[in-house]
Amino acid sequence: MIFFFVLLVLLVIAQISEFFIPPLDWMYHAHIYIAPVLVFYGAMTLPFPLMLAMALFAGVLLDALTVQVIGSKVEISLGSSILIYAVLAGIMHGLRPLFIRGRWEVHCVLTGICTSAIILAQYLMITFRRGTFFFTREVWWQIGGPGLMAMLMAPVIFWILNWMARVTRYPYLPERTFE
Amino acid sequence: MSRTSIIALLIFGAILGYFLSFGADTTRKFQASIYQLLAPFFTTGSGLQKQITSVRTGLKSLDELEKENGALRVDNRQLRATNSALRDVEHEVNRLRHALNYRERSVFKLIPAEIVTRDASTWWHTVTINRGKEDHIETDMPVVTDEGLVGKTTTVSNTISVVLLVTDENCKVAASIEGSREQGIISGERVSGGLAPLLDLNFLTKQANLQPGQKAYTSGVGGVFPSGLFIGAVKSFKVRELDGQAKLSPAVDLSHLEDVFVVTGRK
Numbered sequence: 001m002i003f004f005f006v007l008l009v010l011l012v013i014a015q016i017s018e019f020f021i022p023p024l025d026w027m028y029h030a031h032i033y034i035a036p037v038l039v040f041y042g043a044m045t046l047p048f049p050l051m052l053a054m055a056l057f058a059g060v061l062l063d064a065l066t067v068q069v070i071g072s073k074v075e076i077s078l079g080s081s082i083l084i085y086a087v088l089a090g091i092m093h094g095l096r097p098l099f100i101r102g103r104w105e106v107h108c109v110l111t112g113i114c115t116s117a118i119i120l121a122q123y124l125m126i127t128f129r130r131g132t133f134f135f136t137r138e139v140w141w142q143i144g145g146p147g148l149m150a151m152l153m154a155p156v157i158f159w160i161l162n163w164m165a166r167v168t169r170y171p172y173l174p175e176r177t178f179e
Numbered sequence: 180m181s182r183t184s185i186i187a188l189l190i191f192g193a194i195l196g197y198f199l200s201f202g203a204d205t206t207r208k209f210q211a212s213i214y215q216l217l218a219p220f221f222t223t224g225s226g227l228q229k230q231i232t233s234v235r236t237g238l239k240s241l242d243e244l245e246k247e248n249g250a251l252r253v254d255n256r257q258l259r260a261t262n263s264a265l266r267d268v269e270h271e272v273n274r275l276r277h278a279l280n281y282r283e284r285s286v287f288k289l290i291p292a293e294i295v296t297r298d299a300s301t302w303w304h305t306v307t308i309n310r311g312k313e314d315h316i317e318t319d320m321p322v323v324t325d326e327g328l329v330g331k332t333t334t335v336s337n338t339i340s341v342v343l344l345v346t347d348e349n350c351k352v353a354a355s356i357e358g359s360r361e362q363g364i365i366s367g368e369r370v371s372g373g374l375a376p377l378l379d380l381n382f383l384t385k386q387a388n389l390q391p392g393q394k395a396y397t398s399g400v401g402g403v404f405p406s407g408l409f410i411g412a413v414k415s416f417k418v419r420e421l422d423g424q425a426k427l428s429p430a431v432d433l434s435h436l437e438d439v440f441v442v443t444g445r446k
Contacts, residue, residue, distance in 0.1 A: 012217075015299075016217060016220050016221065016224060017224075018299040019221065019296035019297065019299040019307070020224050020225075020228050020296065021299075022297070029371065030301070031299065031301050048180075048181075048183075048184045048187060049183055049184060049186075049187030052188065052191040053187075055191075056191060056194060056195070060198065060213075061213070064209060064210050064213035065210075065213065065214070065217075065299065066303060067206070067210070067303075068303050068305065068333055068334075068343060068347075068349060069203050069206050069207045069210070069334065070333065070343070070349045071203070071319075072203045072204075074201070074202070074206050075349070077198075077201065077206075078198050078199070078201045078206045078209065078210075079197075079198030079199040079201070080199070082194075082195050083195060086191065086195075119302075122300075122301070122302055123301075123302060126302050126369075130348060130349075130369070132369075136370060138370045138371065139370050142301050142370060143301075146301070
């Protein structure tokens with residue numbers, strides 16, 4: 001349980017840090033997202049109810065800090081990120097046995113894909129609201145770039161979190177359950 | 180699926196439904212409370228970022244010094260470091276003097292504010308400033324610098340506010356062009372790949388024939404932005420099927436913003 005709260009604190013820190021990380025000019029102004037990597041790690045290590053709680057917390061935080069209310073119009077409803085996080089975290093949660101067996105490479109790749117999926121979902125929602133649907137090279141990079149960065153960061157972040165789980169004596173590696 | 184998981188799923192669904200039912204006002208209030216809660220972290224982070232940038236700049240000047248002055252390296256290091264520190268102070272003094280001058284000569288009532296954070300999301304262009312309700316800031320107040328229009332406030336908490344930049348597609352500004360009777364609506368681009376995003380000036384007449392360099396000012400239509408604020412200069416003009424469209428370079432370099440003013444009214 002301590003580890004769950006550690007993850008929540010780290011999630012807040014990651015979300016705040018994202019405000020101070022400048023976008024990557026060489027990647028068509030793509031942003032770096034750290035919070036989704038933490039959420040997807042939580043999805044693979046936490047039990048289902050705690051995974052949902054984490055998706056809820058991360059979604060609320062993301063929407064509260066990024067979604068814009070213009071006049072009397074909310075462009076993306078507060079809560080939509082909760083849904084996106086929950087669905088994607090649910091998929092990752094389904095691959096938990098593989099993760100516990102130490103096969104991290106699939107999850108690192110999936111973390112990147114899911115990070116991009118969040119941004120793609122946001123893009124589709126704002127496009128639906130604003131109209132004029134288009135996909136330029138910049139759009140693809142701004143969707144794919146953060147995923148690529150998340151994919152590269154994932155092994156390091158997973159390793160650090162794994163170490164933290166051991167330090168907090170979090171028993172998330174019950175190999176006997178899956179063997 | 181275990182009973183605990185089903186109960187968790189039901190609770191999750193209920194909370195999700197609750198959040199999805201939020202209207203614009205409730206969302207804004209909720210966002211303001213979250214920003215207020217995290218405001219100390221944002222301001223601390225902003226201070227740390229400035230210190231790190233300052234140290235990095237100092238290290239750069241030392242590198243240059245080493246290349247240029249082999250024999251007098253030690254002396255020059257000290258001098259360069261002192262100069263660097265003085266330049267920082269001078270820059271700060273100039274910046275504040277500039278801001279103060281603008282505030283005094285401006286026809287608007289201005290509240291000075293500092294940028295705390297820049298946009299963290301991909302699809303919205305925003306910055307956060309260190310002024311809020313306690314400083315009489317409200318939603319939909321124009322934000323400017325001495326160079327021109329920056330944007331408008333959206334979410335306002337007690338000590339911190341979110342500013343929607345003029346380069347955001349949602350920030351629509353009624354504009355008029357100097358030296359012509361042309362009027363249109365300026366908005367940002369949804370996606371910009373570079374550091375200097377352009378603005379779109381739509382709904383011009385096909386005969387507008389705007390020339391590069393012509394300046395666009397706020398026309399005052401719409402009620403949010405007072406008239407006469409410099410928005411940007413025309414870069415190109417093209418005729419579309421139904422109207423004319425111009426691309427504008429923003430008047431303000433939004434990537435290097437440090438200080439802004441919130442317009443609270445006229446003097």
